[in-house]
Amino acid sequence: MDTPRLFKKMVKRLIPARRKYRTNTTTNYSMLGGLATPFNPTPSFIYGFKGPNESVEEIIKSDENLLRELKVTHEELAALIDEVFATDDDVFCGCPLIRWTNIHSPICPFGDFCTKSIFDYQPQVTEIWLCDPDHWEEIQAWYHSFTTNGYPINDLKRFVDLKWVIVFSDLHPHLIRAHHFFEGHETPYRVDPRLLARMLPR
């Protein structure tokens, strides 16, 4: 076999291999965009992201419309959450804060970011609950009752739905900036853009 023919044969072999690689990459990316398991919470909902029947694309699209309606940007809301994590005060915008350390997975479900190295064992505030001052007494009584009995994820969802508590994770600023993702409506880790927008200085 002369050199040009050999080369042609090699090229032929290379092209299908490349095509196959590209197809696989695309498939994996689209799975990460909506179907991959990391987006779905555990049965106890402790890791957030979204409920099993919610679509990531639809959540993002409807929140983008909501932000246009509210006339706020993803950057403004992400920066506000950064501020909550940066403050040393026990109160933010008049709302008491409850801080948690090392409570959740720091890995972005889109697979492009991690808030904390898995080799870093230093305690770090990874979650902050911003509490409605009008219900602070009830929240505190509830908090003291469960700190001995484990993390009350179902109660937390109820309190979030009542708008007594907003749960901030240290992953939220990245999820909002990079992916416009505020998490699904079925998890207590969804940050309601309407509530965030009310806290912006205007």
Ligand SMILES: [Zn+2]
């Ligand atoms: Zn990401």
